[in-house]
Amino acid sequence: MADDSIRLHYTVPGDDFTRAGEASADLKSRMKKLGLPPGAIRKVSIALYEGEINLAIHAHGGDIDVEITDDEVRMVLSDQGPGIADISLAMSEGWSTAPDEVRSLGFGAGMGLPNMKKYSDEFDIQSAVGVGTTVTMAVKTA
Amino acid sequence: MTISQIIETLDAELLTPDADVAREVHAACGSDMMSDVLAYVKDQAVLLTGLNNPQVVRTADMMDMVCIVFVRGKRPDEMILRLAEARDIAVMTSKMTMFTACGLLYEQGLRGGVG
Numbered sequence: 201m202a203d204d205s206i207r208l209h210y211t212v213p214g215d216d217f218t219r220a221g222e223a224s225a226d227l228k229s230r231m232k233k234l235g236l237p238p239g240a241i242r243k244v245s246i247a248l249y250e251g252e253i254n255l256a257i258h259a260h261g262g263d264i265d266v267e268i269t270d271d272e273v274r275m276v277l278s279d280q281g282p283g284i285a286d287i288s289l290a291m292s293e294g295w296s297t298a299p300d301e302v303r304s305l306g307f308g309a310g311m312g313l314p315n316m317k318k319y320s321d322e323f324d325i326q327s328a329v330g331v332g333t334t335v336t337m338a339v340k341t342a
Numbered sequence: 343m344t345i346s347q348i349i350e351t352l353d354a355e356l357l358t359p360d361a362d363v364a365r366e367v368h369a370a371c372g373s374d375m376m377s378d379v380l381a382y383v384k385d386q387a388v389l390l391t392g393l394n395n396p397q398v399v400r401t402a403d404m405m406d407m408v409c410i411v412f413v414r415g416k417r418p419d420e421m422i423l424r425l426a427e428a429r430d431i432a433v434m435t436s437k438m439t440m441f442t443a444c445g446l447l448y449e450q451g452l453r454g455g456v457g
C-alpha cells in the first residue's frame with residue numbers, strides 16, 4: 201500500500217570519499233529493523249553502495265531517494281555531474297574513467313554499474329552530458 | 343575454520359579485542375579492488391586486503407563479512423577500527439604478503455566460495 205510506504209532521503213557529498221557508504225549503511229540497518237529478507241537487504245546494500253561511490257567520485261556528489269513499499273525497495277540516485285556520453289560503454293564490465301587516485305583507494309575497476317544492474321531486479325539509467333545522471337533501481341522484497 | 347584459527351595461521355594480531363574469535367568463517371576473498379569483492383556474494387567470509395581505508399570496512403559490511411585481514415603489516419586507524427567494531431567485524435593485521443596469507447588459508451581448507 202502506497203500509504204504505508206517509507207520514504208528516505210540522503211545527500212552524498214562530492215568532496216569526501218571516506219563518507220561514501222553512509223547512506224547504504226543507514227538503509228541497511230533500517231531494512232534489518234523492518235525484518236526484510238537478508239538476501240534483499242544485501243542486494244540493496246551493494247547496489248546502493250556502488251551508486252554512492254559513483255556519486256562521490258564521478259558526479260561531485262548527489263541525492264538519493266528511497267521508497268520502501270510492501271514488496272520492493274526503490275532507489276533513485278540523481279546528480280548534476282558531468283553526465284555520461286556513451287551509456288552502453290559505461291555499463292560494460294571493466295570500463296572506467298576513474299583517475300589513479302580513486303583506483304588506489306580500491307575503486308575504479310569499472311564494475312560499479314554492472315554490479316548495480318546485477319543486484320537490482322529493475323535498473324534504469326538516464327544521462328545527458330553537462331546535465332547529469334539519474335539511476336533508478338528496485339529490489340523485490342516479497 | 344574459526345577467526346582464532348585464522349589469527350594463528352597468519353600469525354596475526356587482533357586489533358578488535360572484543361571480537362568473538364570463535365565465529366566460523368566459510369569463505370575467503372583476497373583483493374585490493376572493492377568492486378571485485380562486491381561482485382560475488384559469499385557467506386560468512388573473511389576479506390584479505392592490502393588496502394587501508396574506511397571503504398574496506400564498508401565493503402565488508404555490505405557483504406555481511408565477519409572478518410578483515412590487513413596484509414603486509416598494514417595498520418588501520420582508530421576510525422576504521424571503530425567502524426568495524428560497530429558492525430561486529432573482527433579486524434587483524436598480518437605481516438604476510440597477500441599471496442602467502444591466501445595460500446596458507448587455502449591450505450587450511452578455506453575456499454573462495456562462488457565466483
Ligand SMILES: Nc1ncnc2c1ncn2[C@@H]1O[C@H](COP(=O)(O)OP(=O)(O)O)[C@@H](O)[C@H]1O
Pocket residue numbers: 254255258259279281282283284290291295296297298307308309310311312313314333377
Ligand atoms: N553518476 C555518474 N556521473 C558521471 N559519470 C558516471 C557516473 N556513474 C558512472 N559514470 C561513468 O561510468 C564509468 C563506469 O562506472 P562504473 O561501472 O561504476 O565503474 P567505476 O566507478 O569503477 O569507474 C565511470 O568510470 C564514469 O566514467
Ligand SMILES: [Mg+2]
Pocket residue numbers: 250253254308311312313
Ligand atoms: Mg563505480
